[in-house]
Amino acid sequence: MPLPTNPLLAELGGYPLAAFQDLARGLRADAGSGRPLYDFSIGDPVEQTPPFIRAALVAGLDPVSQYPTAAGLPELRAAIAGWVARRFGVAVDPDREVLPTAGSKEAVFHLPLALVDPSGPRRAVVWGDPGYPVYERGQRFAGGTSDPVALTAADGWRLELGDLAPDRLAKACLVWTNYPHNPTGATVDLDYHRRTLATARDHELVLASDECYADIYPDDAPAPPSLLQACDGNLRGVVVALSLSKRSGMTGYRCGALVGDAELIAAQRLLRPNVGTASPEVLQRAAIAAWSDDEHAAQRRAVFNAKRAVLLEFFADAGIHVSGSAATFYLWFAAPGGDDAAYAEALLKTRIIASPGRAFGPAGRDWLRLALVPSVDGCAEAVAVWRDAIAVGALPGH
Ligand SMILES: Cc1ncc(COP(=O)(O)O)c(C=O)c1O
Known part of the structure; x- marks a missing residue:
């Protein structure tokens, strides 16, 4: 007996970013390569939840x-x-x-x-x-x-x-x-x-x-x-x-x-x-x-600002065109060479994961999104890898 299904599920397909999560998981699992992974794909930062919030959770647990x-x-x-x-x-x-x-x-x-x-x-x-x-x-x-x-x-x-x-x-x-x-x-x-x-x-x-x-x-x-x-x-x-x-x-x-x-x-x-x-x-x-509390939010902002500064300096040096990027922890840039999917794929070979803009709708085509998830040091390392890849011609510069 065929099970009843809502046709919308097939029509809408999987959740668009799920494919990137799978990809990142696959690359993370490949720890044997010994090479670090710079995952800028999912908007889920890894900074710790402030201790006072975790304490409120623990104190709030009723018997x-x-x-x-x-x-x-x-x-x-x-x-x-x-x-x-x-x-x-x-x-x-x-x-x-x-x-x-x-x-x-x-x-x-x-x-x-x-x-x-x-x-x-x-x-x-x-x-x-x-x-x-x-x-x-x-x-x-x-x-x-x-x-x-x-x-x-x-x-x-x-x-x-x-x-x-x-x-x-x-x-x-x-x-x-x-x-x-x-x-x-x-x-x-x-x-x-x-x-x-x-x-x-x-x-x-x-x-x-x-x-x-x-x-x-x-x-x-x-x-x-x-x-x-x-x-x-x-x-x-x-x-x-x-x-x-x-x-x-x-x-x-x-x-x-x-x-x-x-x-x-x-x-x-x-x-x-x-x-x-x-x-x-x-x-x-x-x-x-x-x-x-507002203090912890200000501290988080400072962390994202430090990461943003590292990436924006690199984009300016490399002549990569940035648009939007005035707030959030995302940076949005035009795909060097003009094709977001091709550029994301080339970046992946350097173990940098960015989201091709088309994942967010057809009008995002030819742009890419970076989520400032790696640490400040991680961002600096990723930029060094990225620069080298451009220098040896593995990635188009702009
Ligand atoms: C624009 C936008 N709205 C809403 C959400 C959902 O966030 P949450 O459910 O974690 O509050 C996200 C998550 O990335 C988002 O990017």
């Missing part, structure tokens, strides 16, 4: 284990609202406008389940290509459709909602923006959020802003603004996804949040007990510690 609630611990909602107030200068109601999530990925994926009417005329999600694939995937699994907008270097990788034809916007119910942007590292100013919000409201679209990289930016650059700042106290139709993964080195803890329109948050609270994704309370206690 009795019970189900967590979809609404999360009130202290956690307050800690998230506290961070939003400190970081963005915006006051949000922790009880009505804040929802803790198990990381931001599941929040991004599940958001459309409470928004999309699978038989209605407005089912599309608008999102930027190249971009994080979950914007499309969540919408499709919720019975919606996908309407990616090709982003370009010339436009600073900005999704300009106002440039889209009105009939395109009329078919959509949701727009995702993501600045600081994965994979390009592009940023936007507050004015961008204001004009995007104005267009979204004119066309009665929910505007969702994925800000999981909000705290990863160069020391000499302004802190990236939030869509929440553009709302001037009126969160109608707006939701922002936040995360401790990047800010606090907690990818394994799965702690994030949705903040926004009380009605959208209420719909998620109604939806989520059906899904069962609430974060375990022991992890919520670690999250309270992390959201309540």
Whole structure:
């Protein structure tokens, strides 16, 4: 008997970055070569989670284990609202406008389940290509459709909602923006959020802003603004996804949040007990510690800045064209020779793993993404290997 399967699974194929994870695992397993591996492919840094956060986790372990609630611990909602107030200068109601999530990925994926009417005329999600694939995937699994907008270097990788034809916007119910942007590292100013919000409201679209990289930016650059700042106290139709993964080195803890329109948050609270994704309370206690402290986030920023400086100096010397790369721990560069897949393959021979831009959507073709994962010394070693490979002609210079 053929087992029932959702055809979407085959249609969407494997998760795009899974192939790179397999590749990296394969190369790591090949320890016998004695040659180090420089893995810049997956956005999962290896710096330690700060000790005070780990201590909060251990102290937070109750002898009795019970189900967590979809609404999360009130202290956690307050800690998230506290961070939003400190970081963005915006006051949000922790009880009505804040929802803790198990990381931001599941929040991004599940958001459309409470928004999309699978038989209605407005089912599309608008999102930027190249971009994080979950914007499309969540919408499709919720019975919606996908309407990616090709982003370009010339436009600073900005999704300009106002440039889209009105009939395109009329078919959509949701727009995702993501600045600081994965994979390009592009940023936007507050004015961008204001004009995007104005267009979204004119066309009665929910505007969702994925800000999981909000705290990863160069020391000499302004802190990236939030869509929440553009709302001037009126969160109608707006939701922002936040995360401790990047800010606090907690990818394994799965702690994030949705903040926004009380009605959208209420719909998620109604939806989520059906899904069962609430974060375990022991992890919520670690999250309270992390959201309540800014010093460790500043220290992490300094580490990424040191790595960024090493790579940017090399790119400048080698004449490799960098675009975006204004925040996040990603650097985005044009493939020397013009073909991202060919360049990634040539790099692999030197045991440097970079992601070809096409892994993030067709508009990422001919660009590559480096995630600043190796240590500062590891970055310097990788650069030396890279330079040598260019010098002997194993890699095109630019
Ligand atoms: C743009 C973007 N959004 C969301 C996520 C999910 O992060 P997490 O679920 O760890 O909060 C990622 C992870 O890499 C990302 O790049």
